[in-house]
Amino acid sequence: MAESFIAITNGIVFTNDKLIKGRALLLGGSQVIDTVAPDEIPHGTEIVDAMGGYVVPGFIDLQIYGGGGRLFSADPSADAMDEIARALVKSGTTGFMITMATNTLDILDRAFDVCNQYRHPALLGLHLEGPYLNKARRGAHPAEYIRQPETAEIAALLRRAGNCLRIMTIAPEQFDRKTIGLLTDNGVLLSAGHSDASFEEATTAFRSGVRAVTHLFNAMSPLHHRNPGLPGATFQSVTACASIIADGIHVDYQTLSISKKLMGDRLFLITDAVAETHEGIYTHVFQGDRYTLPDNTLSGSALTMMEAVANCVRHAGIPLEEALRMASQYPASLLGLEAHGCIKPGAMANVVIFDSQYSVQQVFLEGKRV
CATH class of the missing domain: 2.30.40.10 (Urease, subunit C, domain 1)
Known part of the structure; x- marks a missing residue:
């Protein structure tokens, strides 16, 4: 032995x-x-x-779109997933949630089919970012594919998704308690993002079952001294966790530092990384340290989780031990994965x-x- x-x-x-x-x-x-x-x-x-x-511990990324030059939404296939998984694991990410942004229902169905059949020890499931978002905060998501949440449609989506759907980013101000309950009762972890929620709407959502916030500060109502919005509600919550992109581009490093001091173990790292592509409804253009749409709208990071950890230490004054927890233990805990992170x-x-x-x-x- x-x-x-x-x-x-x-x-x-x-x-x-x-x-x-x-x-x-x-x-x-x-x-x-x-x-x-x-x-x-x-x-x-x-x-x-x-x-x-x-x-x-191996890093855990709960929002990653691609790797190894492959973007899953442009080619939702097992072959693409192989390349993505290989590249991510080599970079230190031993657990990842493959992510699909707002897209056609046909593409989403293809992604569900692949994820339900594909097996890889690093693949934790699928994170669906959209399509039930707020157009006012859509960021790089195409407005024509953003949908209003309807109970019957979401119930059908859950049936098609099967067990692979683990996380869903929604604009909670568009949802009622019943529809949120439908998702949470089916084991989907809800995260507020691409949202124009007021402080009160966000706080109500956290009390109704929304447990997380997607890429804090990006594509959401801003923190204003007379209207604290979704970021303010996140800071004031005692339960809501939030992901953040630590590249110094999506969020200034001082904002990262402030957020860490306020949220403690509720703040964790994601990359939100994409790959350059000219196929499908997303055209991601590599700009050296980030990705944009052709009109220069910021569309994704060029980060690895290792780089995110380094940035926390080098630029945000976060101790290495805490940066490591942000990249492993905290996302694992959010998913209830006691043997990971x-x-x-x-x-x-x-x-x-x-x-x-x-x-x-x-x-x-x-x-x-x-």
């Missing part, structure tokens, strides 16, 4: 909410065994030298090793080196 063990040595391990030195991380099969002293490593164990790097006995052996320059060196997915 010892021959199936892997010990990651000579690293700084992030476990039990702190960074520790002098112990090896022991993996057995697809699970974490524990951290052990070097002289406690079982005989015959495969040794992996972290070379002084950080050994941390952490390094502890029994957790999934999803591990990233990176160096002092925040460059990913090695990745393990379910105990297998990628």
